[in-house]
Amino acid sequence: MMDKLKLAVFELTDCGGCALNMLFLYEKLFDLLEFYEITEFHMATSLSEGNHYDVALVTGTVSTQRDLNLLKEARNHSEYLIALGTCATHGSVQASVELPIREKLKAVYGDGGNPMRALDSKPVVEYVAVDFALPGCPYDKEEVYQVLIDIAKGIEPVRKDYPVCLECKLNEYECVLVKKGLPCLGPITYGGCKAVCVRSGLGCIGCRGPLPGEVNPASEYEILKSLGYDDEYIIRKFKTFARWEP
Amino acid sequence: MIIEMREFTRVEGNGKAEIVIEDGEVKDVRLQIIEGPRFFELLTLGRHYYDVPDLEARICAICYLSHSVASVLGIERAFGVEVPEEITLLRELGLIGEFLESHALHLYLLVAPDVFGYPDAIRMATKHGELVKEGLALKAFGNRIRVMIGGREIHGINVKPGGFGRYPTVEELEEIERESEALLRLAKRSVRLFAQSDPYGAQAKHFVATDGYLWGEKLISDEEGAFHYTERIEEHSLVYSFAKQSRYKGEAFFVGALPRLLLKSEMLTPTARRLFEEHREKLETGYVSYNNLAQAIELVYSLEKANEIAKTLLDRGIEGENVPVEPREGEGIGYVEAPRGVLIHHYRIDASGKIAYSNIITPTALNHAMIEASLLEEARKLYGEADERAMIGRLEETVRAFDPCISCSVHLVKL
Numbered sequence: 086m087m088d089k090l091k092l093a094v095f096e097l098t099d100c101g102g103c104a105l106n107m108l109f110l111y112e113k114l115f116d117l118l119e120f121y122e123i124t125e126f127h128m129a130t131s132l133s134e135g136n137h138y139d140v141a142l143v144t145g146t147v148s149t150q151r152d153l154n155l156l157k158e159a160r161n162h163s164e165y166l167i168a169l170g171t172c173a174t175h176g177s178v179q180a181s182v183e184l185p186i187r188e189k190l191k192a193v194y195g196d197g198g199n200p201m202r203a204l205d206s207k208p209v210v211e212y213v214a215v216d217f218a219l220p221g222c223p224y225d226k227e228e229v230y231q232v233l234i235d236i237a238k239g240i241e242p243v244r245k246d247y248p249v250c251l252e253c254k255l256n257e258y259e260c261v262l263v264k265k266g267l268p269c270l271g272p273i274t275y276g277g278c279k280a281v282c283v284r285s286g287l288g289c290i291g292c293r294g295p296l297p298g299e300v301n302p303a304s305e306y307e308i309l310k311s312l313g314y315d316d317e318y319i320i321r322k323f324k325t326f327a328r329w330e331p
Numbered sequence: 332m333i334i335e336m337r338e339f340t341r342v343e344g345n346g347k348a349e350i351v352i353e354d355g356e357v358k359d360v361r362l363q364i365i366e367g368p369r370f371f372e373l374l375t376l377g378r379h380y381y382d383v384p385d386l387e388a389r390i391c392a393i394c395y396l397s398h399s400v401a402s403v404l405g406i407e408r409a410f411g412v413e414v415p416e417e418i419t420l421l422r423e424l425g426l427i428g429e430f431l432e433s434h435a436l437h438l439y440l441l442v443a444p445d446v447f448g449y450p451d452a453i454r455m456a457t458k459h460g461e462l463v464k465e466g467l468a469l470k471a472f473g474n475r476i477r478v479m480i481g482g483r484e485i486h487g488i489n490v491k492p493g494g495f496g497r498y499p500t501v502e503e504l505e506e507i508e509r510e511s512e513a514l515l516r517l518a519k520r521s522v523r524l525f526a527q528s529d530p531y532g533a534q535a536k537h538f539v540a541t542d543g544y545l546w547g548e549k550l551i552s553d554e555e556g557a558f559h560y561t562e563r564i565e566e567h568s569l570v571y572s573f574a575k576q577s578r579y580k581g582e583a584f585f586v587g588a589l590p591r592l593l594l595k596s597e598m599l600t601p602t603a604r605r606l607f608e609e610h611r612e613k614l615e616t617g618y619v620s621y622n623n624l625a626q627a628i629e630l631v632y633s634l635e636k637a638n639e640i641a642k643t644l645l646d647r648g649i650e651g652e653n654v655p656v657e658p659r660e661g662e663g664i665g666y667v668e669a670p671r672g673v674l675i676h677h678y679r680i681d682a683s684g685k686i687a688y689s690n691i692i693t694p695t696a697l698n699h700a701m702i703e704a705s706l707l708e709e710a711r712k713l714y715g716e717a718d719e720r721a722m723i724g725r726l727e728e729t730v731r732a733f734d735p736c737i738s739c740s741v742h743l744v745k746l
Contacts, residue, residue: 098367101343101736102392102485108440109474109484111467115456123453129440130451131340131727148367151345178389179369189370195568203368222389223485285482285489285496290385292486318379325386 090139090237092117093125095159097145097152098179098206102223103170104128104144113230120237138163140236142229143215146172146180146206153204153212160213165236169229171222173209175294175327178222180206183328208329217242222292222326225278245277248296249289253280261288266312268322273300294327336723338365339730341441341451343393344737348726350710357714360706362699362730366737372689380406380658380684385488387676390691391736393436396429396481397669399490401676404546406492407656408663409680414654417644418494421480424507424640425490426545426667428476430633431469433670434588434626437734438521439466442623445728446528462524465517469630472510476637479503494653501645508641511634515602518630522606525627530618532705532729537579538590538617539564539673539697544598546667551594552579559664560675560692576699577692583700586672587733588625589614600635603628619705620732626670658684669694671734695735705729 096104107114108129124135141163147153160166171177182189186205210218219229232242249271253260261283262269269288271280275296282289295302302323309319334350345366351359371390375383384402388395400422407414440452443462449455456463474484479499482489489496541547542557549557566575578584592599592614596607606628607614614621658680665676672694679688695702709729713722 096345098345098369100369100389100392100395100486102389102395105343105392105436106485108436111471114453118453127338127340128343129341130453131444132450132454133340146367148369149365151365152367178374178386179371182370182373184373189373190368192370192373206367206369223392281483282488282496285487287482287488287491287496290382290488321378322382 089122090120091124091135091137092121092233093135093138093141093159093163094123094128095125095141095143095155096128097143097155097173097209098148099145099170099172099177101128103172106223106226107142107229110226110230117230117233121233136162140165140167140233142167142169143209144169144173146176146208147212148179148204148206150202150204156209156212165216166213167232168209168215168218170224171220171292171294171326174218174220176206176208176329177292177326180208181325181328211329217244220275220293221278228277245275246296246298247276248272248300249274249276249278249280249283249293252276252278253283256280256284258283259286261286262308268309268312268314268319270305270322273302273305290325291322292326295323295330297330334719334723336726339727341444342731342735342737343391344735346735346737348706348730350706350714350726352714355715357707357710360703360710362703362706364699364737372691375686375689378686380492380680380686383686384490384492385486387691388486388488390693392485393433393736394429394669394671394674395486396425396477396490397667397674398676399481399487400426400546401665401667401674403490403492404665404667405663405676405678406665406680408665409661409678410492410656410659410663411661412493412654412656414494417647417650418654420640420644421495421499422490423545424476424637425480427633427637427640428473428480430629430670431473431637432477433473433734434630434633435466435470435473437670438525438623438626438630439463439470441734442731443524445731446524465520469514469517472514473633475510476507479507491653493656498649498651501649504641504645504649507637508645511638511641515631515634518627518634519602519606521627521630522624525624526610526613528620528623530616530620531709531725532619532732533701533708534617535583535585535590535619535701536617537582537584538593539579539584539586540591540594541666541668541673544591544595544668546665548666550666550673552584553594560677564692564697566692566696575696577697578700583704584697585617585619585701586694586697587622588629588670588672589617589619589622590672591668592625592628593617600632600639602635603632606631619701620729622732622734626734658682671695671698671736673697693736695733695737698733698735702730702733702735705732
């Protein structure tokens with residue numbers, strides 16, 4: 086039996102969901118443990134025994150000096166680093182407030198400010214090179230499972246390259262953009278979530294970030310304009326999860 | 332001298348504490364929330380109300396539905412929207428799913444390893460596999476409810492002002508009815524397990540909860556009369572923490588499962604109520620560590636209540652109609668019982684439906700002073716008696732009893 090790979094989960098500033106989602110793998114988490122040994126995962130274990138990791142999952146944005154130190158630590162000590170979740174890949178909602186950090190802190194903590202050092206929230210990919218970026222707020226847990234299994238088997242995991250619409254059509258959901266006039270970002274958003282929001286009859290809010298390549302955000306913009314949404318609304322909607330692009 | 336506790340493990344988010352020793356005595360304890368600020372109130376300012384609950388959900392993964400529902404309630408109250416019983420019951424069902432998911436996570440995966448002397452549930456599973464599986468079964472059921480009501484396990488967008496994107500089917504409700512009954516046995520066992528633990532931490536003097544069991548129009552406390560948070564709760568910034576600290580009439584207070592039981596036991600379901608009475612004496616001491624036992628009793632409550640709601644809805648049938656929402660200028664507060672205690676979403680909205688003011692206070696922020704008081708009490712008891720490692724271990728358990736959710740605690744704004 087070959088040695089198990091050392092797996093680490095590092096949490097920077099976020100809602101905790103990307104770490105929690107690993108625990109939501111349930112039995113599959115135990116399947117992963119056939120290949121991996123968890124040596125750092127502070128939401129789940131009080132053990133912390135690694136200084137070298139085969140695979141590091143980093144969740145959250147860099148929002149403090151502590152986050153930045155931890156990220157560099159993770160990068161320096163891991164073979165394969167995955168930016169996990171939209172905070173880590175695109176900045177997500179907490180990075181979308183477009184004020185300088187000084188003003189944001191003043192708004193929250195008053196004129197005295199807060200003496201603790203905060204940085205303007207940015208995704209992990211802004212600071213270090215990553216080996217794989219898996220977006221989603223939260224990411225799809227089946228997807229991270231597959232990625233980790235691929236790595237364990239020595240296969241380079243494949244990044245999804247299609248919009249949410251593809252999985253929406255495969256599931257035969259009714260198009261909420263055309264049929265209901267709801268603001269749906271499905272046509273320009275990274276697929277892989279199984280079109281979960283459209284399943285509820287609601288529009289995609291773009292939580293996996295914009296799909297690069299052969300997509301047409303200009304056309305999406307025109308459609309939303311024609312449905313009566315104003316410029317400011319559309320621009321904010323586009324940038325909510327992805328003020329930064331990897 | 333300062334004893335530094337390293338970052339807490341088996342809690343949600345990033346926090347640590349310092350114990351200040353002077354003249355051989357524990358002088359002070361500082362709870363440091365080092366999770367970066369996330370500026371949610373700023374994020375929602377100027378946004379159209381319809382999109383806001385989806386954004387607010389992202390404050391916390393463990394209790395996203397509590398945030399969605401509190402946000403929706405705040406918005407509906409600002410517009411004067413009333414929803415029918417069907418929608419109310421479904422929202423309650425969602426919150427119950429969240430209690431189950433969150434309490435099972437806390438009790439089985441985060442606290443039980445302390446009880447059995449393991450660093451985590453994964454390693455505990457080699458010897459206590461059945462117990463871990465039971466916890467996961469309860470948690471998974473809670474999550475199935477969250478998918479049904481909220482749209483997905485984490486950060487669903489199905490809860491909307493005026494109703495839902497999608498309503499559950501008869502088959503789904505039948506499953507809730509069936510499963511909630513089948514799992515009740517496990518929840519009762521968890522009460523027996525957590526009833527055995529010794530008291531630690533401080534004894535809380537003030538308890539605060541919402542006036543209904545799962546949410547409310549106002550808050551209640553151990554004193555007379557319901558009140559709005561602005562009347563008795565004040566927040567202030569700390570120099571050593573990104574989270575602000577709240578006080579009830581100037582004093583530390585406690586929100587969470589234990590305060591809910593103590594203030595609202597008459598609203599419990601039959602078995603939960605019987606279990607509460609059985610352990611009442613213990614719970615009434617107010618030791619914060621009994622929050623674990625209170626959560627176990629709430630697992631029983633949640634399953635019984637889920638069963639009751641599913642039955643009611645199956646009897647009446649689901650209409651699946653949303654209430655129309657017309658924006659108008661207004662102000663509203665949503666009070667919800669998140670798994671770890673009172674959650675407040677307060678908005679002012681302009682005539683075009685855009686958010687003009689937003690204030691959010693989360694349970695862990697409300698408990699901040701109480702956590703410090705408990706650490707202080709426990710550190711004083713143990714310093715010089717136990718070795719430093721044992722003391723720090725127990726202090727971590729004391730923090731854990733609050734089931735703190737640190738990510739959520741860092742964006743309390745008064746604008």
